[in-house]
Amino acid sequence: MRAMNLVAVAAVLMSGLSTAAAAAEPDGKALYARRCGICHFADGGGTWMLERRLGKSQALLESRADLQAPYIRLIARRGLNGMPRFTRVELPDSDLEIIAAYLTRSGPRP
Amino acid sequence: MERVLPPGMSAAAFDKGLVALRGVVGAEWVLDSDEDRDTYLDPYATGNAKAHAPSAAVAPANLEQVQAVMRVANAHRLPLWPISRGKNFGYGGAAPRLPGSLVLDLGRLNRVLEVNEKLGYCVIEPGVTFYDLHEHLTRAGIALEFGVPNFGWGSPVGNALDRGFSFRGDHSSSICGMEVVLPDGSVLRTGNGAMPGSAIWATARHGFGPSWDQAFVQANYGVVTKMGLWLHPVPEQVISVQVALDAQDDLGWFVDEVSPLLMRGVLGGNIAISTATNSVIDSSQRQEWYTGPGALPDSVVTRMMAERGMGWWNGTVRISGHEDSNQANLNRLLSAMGRHTRREFQVSRASGASQAARGPVVTRLKVLNWFGGRGGHVGFSPVMPASGAAVLGQFRRTKARYDEHGIDYNGTFYLNGRSVTNVNLMLINLDDADHSARTQRLFDVLVSDASAQGYAEYRTHLDYMDAVAASFDFNDHALRRFNERVKDAIDPNGILAPGRNGIWPSAWRNQRGSE
Known part of the structure; x- marks a missing residue:
């Protein structure tokens, strides 16, 4: 139920933000690996939990084409199910923006 | 989440404190939006997470700023709750014992200051994670390791200060030397670190006289800004x-x-x-x-x-x-x-x-x-x-x-x-x-x-x-009374982590047992 609410909130917040995906990708990939990879790479707990909830095709965030930057920001700061919230000290806004740009890029996906 | 103030404090008095803190760390590092407060709540609380709601967080970048934050906290009677990485999940996460406390987030003090492969130790700051330390050792090709608990995103310093352990045993027993900011903002170095230029601060536990390292473990007597930790040689x-x-x-x-x-x-x-x-x-x-x-x-x-x-x-x-x-x-x-x-x-x-x-x-x-x-x-x-x-x-x-x-x-x-x-x-x-x-x-x-x-x-x-501390009640709670005499002597305004492990300063003692 909570997940559905967050999706709804995210949908309201989506405002067609364009992302400088190509330019941000090198930093974004490295930052994603450093900040998120421990849970969201193939063998991570986050991937496992997403697979249970949404199916295998939605489990790896790096492979998804449906993520939107406002939703990513929202989940990072509010958490979701087992995922805890991340403070702005641990994950500064500037890093979060780069990660969001990386996950919403238009380029090739692993 | 809307702001919860320290018990008995007016919004105006609290805001004056925040202005002073912004002057120390910069506006960017005083985190007091509703969303910021939420990020410091215990995400896995069984009861009411808001019973341990912070009022805000402050994130100094270095030792001098930690000292200045302590002085501001004394001047404005702001209770602080220090965290290293805030990953103490299952035990409250980053949330403070006393609602309305300001989280003192040490995540920006995140340097690996020294690793000595031959003597098997490191000196690190509290914001360093197990992951950071592992990465540092791996990149430098240093054949040392440290036991890691279930969650590698936590802090070796914070974990040792809460007596966390791994298959390597009790991490607090690996502590060898600390730099500590006392509640009055002064700086103490324990063990051999008390000798300027000591060559054995992180290799020999005891200096001369009492050993104080363990007095800062599961306590609220100071903020640890550097710690020597013994690492283990990688076995054959x-x-x-x-x-x-x-x-x-x-x-x-x-x-x-x-x-x-x-x-x-x-x-x-x-x-x-x-x-x-x-x-x-x-x-x-x-x-x-x-x-x-x-x-x-x-x-x-x-x-x-x-x-x-x-x-x-x-x-x-x-x-x-x-x-x-x-x-x-x-x-x-x-x-x-x-x-x-x-x-x-x-x-x-x-x-x-x-x-x-x-x-x-x-x-x-x-x-x-x-x-x-x-x-x-x-x-x-x-x-x-x-x-x-x-x-x-x-x-x-x-x-x-x-x-x-x-x-x-x-x-x-x-x-x-x-x-x-x-x-x-x-x-x-x-x-x-x-x-x-x-x-x-x-x-x-x-x-x-x-x-x-x-x-x-x-x-x-x-x-x-409070309940667990109360079970240590030999001789009418002699240990708790001693802990609190020490607390009152070094933190008369009760600004540092009131209630941590059942140790309440006189200023907040009426909060003992509060939800």
Whole structure:
């Protein structure tokens, strides 16, 4: 139920933000690996939990084409199910923006 | 979440304090939006997370700023709650004991200051994570390692300061020298660090006179800004023995056989032995096993054992060191266990370097998916003597209480040699208020049961700090009175972590026992 609410909130917040995906990708990939990879790479707990909830095709965030930057920001700061919230000290806004740009890029996906 | 102020403080007085803090760390690092406050709440609280709501957070960048923050806190009577990485999950996370406290977030002090491969130590700041330290060692090709608990995103400094442990044993015993900012903003260096230019600060524990390192562990006497930690040389070889014991009663002889091997140095660190459920809860969901009323029945656990090829008790005994001595120690272990069981245990060998290269993980977080929705967890962790009879008795009493409250039993016993630490994990369905309430009632009765046996917890959640501290009541709470005399002497305004581990400064003593 909570997940559905967050999706709804995210949908309201989506405002067609364009992302400088190509330019941000090198930093974004490295930052994603450093900040998120421990849970969201193939063998991570986050991937496992997403697979249970949404199916295998939605489990790896790096492979998804449906993520939107406002939703990513929202989940990072509010958490979701087992995922805890991340403070702005641990994950500064500037890093979060780069990660969001990386996950919403238009380029090739692993 | 809207702002919760320290008890009795006006918004105007609090805001003046925030203005002063912004002058110290810059506006960007005083975090006081509703969203910021939410990020410091305990995400896995069984009760009301807002009972430990912070008013804001402040994140200094260096020692001088930590000192200045302490001075501002004294001038404005702001209670501070220091955290290293805030990953103390199961025990309250980043949240403060006293609602309205300002979280003093040390995450920006994140430098690995020194690593000495020859002498086996590092000096690091509190914002360094296990992952950072591992990465630093790996990149530099340094053949040292540090034990990592279940969650590698935490802080070695914070973990040691809360007496966390891993298969390497108690991390607070690896502390060697600290730099501490006292509540008045002055700086102290402990042990040999008190000698300027000391060549042995992080190699020799004791300086001259009293040793104060351990006085800052599970306490609220100062903010640690640097810590020497002993690292372990990567061993030549690691032998892993997968132990599986079929009957509940097997726990007794296992404790009696293995503890002497730890005391004699045949085995090192600690040895963990867990119920079969322990590896099922992070690789499946409850509904796949059981949908009936009450706690998981033993018959379901038996089915888990059959389907997964496990015993009732399961664990990995690590034997690490040189190849020749490892084989001799393995023989001793197998001989000891062979006196009680004919089971064949799987034995595997790997180089120490390959084991060390694995690095920290956080995969254990998967247990939060046990119920499928919002999951939480708390741990009840009493310590008992390393006697099979004592440990078996504790297991039976605890499991009966779990069953009585309809909570799935999941226990691990960590054999330390002379003592055994029993971590009982309670997974909570946060979408089910009744389940949360039953878990809280279970926790209360377990504290009381353990106390009646003379067993105390080694560490506990914010909600239970006063209750556990109160069980240390020899001579009319002489220890608590001493702790609080020290607290009042060095922190007369009570600005630093009021209530941590049941130590309340006079300014806030009326909050003892508050929710």
